[in-house]
Amino acid sequence: MAEADVTHNAIEGIYRADSRRVLATLIRLLDDFDLAEEALHDAFAAAVERWPLDGVPANPRAWLVSAGRFKAIDRMRRRARFDASLASIADRLAGTVAPPPDVDDGEVEDDRLRLIFTRCHPALAPDAQIALTLREVCGLTTEEIARAFLAPAPTLAQRIVRAKAKIRDARIPYQVPERTELPARLDTVLHVIYLVFNEGYSASSGTSLTRHDLSAEAIRLGRLLVELLPEPEATGLLALMLLHDARRAARASSAGDLLLLEEQDRSLWDRAQIAEGLRLVEQALRSRRFGPYTLQAAIAAVHAESPGAADTDWQQIVGLYDLLLRIDPSPVVELNRAAAVAMRDGPEAGLGLIDAILARGELTGYYLAHSARADLCRRLGRLDDARAAYERALSLTSQEPGRRFLRRRIDACRSD
Amino acid sequence: MKYLCLIYENEAAWASHSKEEGDAVMGEYYAFTDDIKKSGHLLGGEALQPTQSATTVRVRNGKVSTTDGPFAETKEQLGGYYLIEAKDLNDAIQVAARIPGAKHGSVEVRPIMTFDPQ
Numbered sequence: 001m002a003e004a005d006v007t008h009n010a011i012e013g014i015y016r017a018d019s020r021r022v023l024a025t026l027i028r029l030l031d032d033f034d035l036a037e038e039a040l041h042d043a044f045a046a047a048v049e050r051w052p053l054d055g056v057p058a059n060p061r062a063w064l065v066s067a068g069r070f071k072a073i074d075r076m077r078r079r080a081r082f083d084a085s086l087a088s089i090a091d092r093l094a095g096t097v098a099p100p101p102d103v104d105d106g107e108v109e110d111d112r113l114r115l116i117f118t119r120c121h122p123a124l125a126p127d128a129q130i131a132l133t134l135r136e137v138c139g140l141t142t143e144e145i146a147r148a149f150l151a152p153a154p155t156l157a158q159r160i161v162r163a164k165a166k167i168r169d170a171r172i173p174y175q176v177p178e179r180t181e182l183p184a185r186l187d188t189v190l191h192v193i194y195l196v197f198n199e200g201y202s203a204s205s206g207t208s209l210t211r212h213d214l215s216a217e218a219i220r221l222g223r224l225l226v227e228l229l230p231e232p233e234a235t236g237l238l239a240l241m242l243l244h245d246a247r248r249a250a251r252a253s254s255a256g257d258l259l260l261l262e263e264q265d266r267s268l269w270d271r272a273q274i275a276e277g278l279r280l281v282e283q284a285l286r287s288r289r290f291g292p293y294t295l296q297a298a299i300a301a302v303h304a305e306s307p308g309a310a311d312t313d314w315q316q317i318v319g320l321y322d323l324l325l326r327i328d329p330s331p332v333v334e335l336n337r338a339a340a341v342a343m344r345d346g347p348e349a350g351l352g353l354i355d356a357i358l359a360r361g362e363l364t365g366y367y368l369a370h371s372a373r374a375d376l377c378r379r380l381g382r383l384d385d386a387r388a389a390y391e392r393a394l395s396l397t398s399q400e401p402g403r404r405f406l407r408r409r410i411d412a413c414r415s416d
Numbered sequence: 417m418k419y420l421c422l423i424y425e426n427e428a429a430w431a432s433h434s435k436e437e438g439d440a441v442m443g444e445y446y447a448f449t450d451d452i453k454k455s456g457h458l459l460g461g462e463a464l465q466p467t468q469s470a471t472t473v474r475v476r477n478g479k480v481s482t483t484d485g486p487f488a489e490t491k492e493q494l495g496g497y498y499l500i501e502a503k504d505l506n507d508a509i510q511v512a513a514r515i516p517g518a519k520h521g522s523v524e525v526r527p528i529m530t531f532d533p534q
Contacts, residue, residue, distance in 0.1 A: 123509070170525075170527045172504065175506065181506075
């Protein structure tokens with residue numbers, strides 16, 4: 001391979017591995033996201049030009065940050081010819097950050113956390129948090145994000161522009177939260193990652209059951225967060241995602257139909273990923289500062305360790321749900337607990353619990369509640385009730401694999 | 417950077433306060449105002465008369481229309497405001513969270529727009 005090709009490959013590799021780090025640092029130094037993004041591209045363009053001649057620098061990341069900063073100052077100076085108010089900004093940038101800042105690794109890692117915490121700031125709308133995080137932390141394009149969320153690209157682009165304007169106008173600082181704020185702020189970050197994962201894992205509409213790219217991005221984000229900020233709940237969330245994702249290959253039949261846990265071919269589960277998930281759950285549980293993500297991961301771990309549905313330790317699962325309800329009560333958790341109780345004590349017991357939840361008027365619009373209820377009726381031989389409940393569930397979901405599953409069940413109730 | 421903290425509270429709940437309860441809340445407001453004066457955040461602030469005293473003015477097609485009451489019927493009404501100086505939004509949120517009204521109602525934090533002198 002020619003020398004120049006080697007250099008180009010090196011640049012590409014550095015772009016993939018380090019461009020988000022360089023961007024995060026440039027945002028801090030330049031205090032302007034758009035300028036930082038332009039500077040990042042300028043810096044890589046300069047690398048393409050210089051490195052084949054001068055060789056790859058010893059510390060490419062520091063070189064890129066420094067090149068990006070100078071290019072940004074250049075841009076400001078050029079623009080200042082048309083808009084005098086920019087001259088002082090260019091001077092300030094040149095003054096405050098010269099001589100070139102040390103790009104020590106600790107500081108750079110802090111910049112990545114700053115980027116995550118600013119983009120997942122609770123003052124931004126939740127969908128904007130997700131879009132900004134995927135774009136700036138993960139490096140996805142607006143079009144890729146729009147495709148993944150089945151949203152029109154212009155809508156998404158506008159959402160991003162609006163959120164960036166709010167960061168600037170309301171002055172959301174480029175900071176990692178202080179200790180006292182950290183737990184609440186970390187929750188928002190974890191929630192964003194969790195939503196991205198869920199969107200990939202159980203696409204809320206559309207034909208594909210898993211949009212694996214989003215799940216993979218969420219896991220990547222989860223790993224990054226654990227690496228930067230090893231808090232127990234971050235570890236718990238990563239474990240939860242790994243354990244669920246390990247079942248991906250077994251979740252759908254070859255025809256693309258949804259398969260329940262009890263129907264899945266467990267030999268298709270990714271054992272290495274499960275082992276990693278289990279290790280992380282144990283680590284989070286040992287901290288004794290865990291929360292709802294770790295508990296959900298612990299429940300997923302019990303399933304992952306069971307050789308079959310019948311051998312599952314339902315007693316332990318019900319116990320974990322009890323704990324989860326205590327720290328994070330929600331009707332969905334109650335519903336899942338009811339399903340576990342049905343496995344432990346029989347369908348009658350579970351049905352009583354689900355009917356009580358529905359009678360409170362909660363979850364009446366949630367298709368999985370009706371689907372779970374239908375399943376218990378079916379097991380009790382109450383086929384008319386089962387069919388009615390499956391039909392109710394069918395009327396409440398637009399997710400195609402889920403709809404096919406429900407139709408199969410409705411047909412089965414008729415023919416039995 | 418300047419932020420306006422708009423305090424929205426349920427007026428009906430205010431009206432049903434006993435004198436002691438009302439005094440206690442006012443005491444909290446005096447203490448809070450004193451606090452943010454000392455910390456340098458306070459630029460100004462006022463409490464508003466209840467919305468029954470409000471008048472909404474609109475001009476449509478050059479004609480002034482005047483109607484009784486606030487702009488919109490909501491559960492919580494604008495009851496007062498603080499104008500503060502804060503380092504950034506996080507600083508402003510910390511101040512806003514200490515406004516006594518935040519415990520019952522809500523506080524909207526709005527950055528003040530600055531216009532470049534032309």
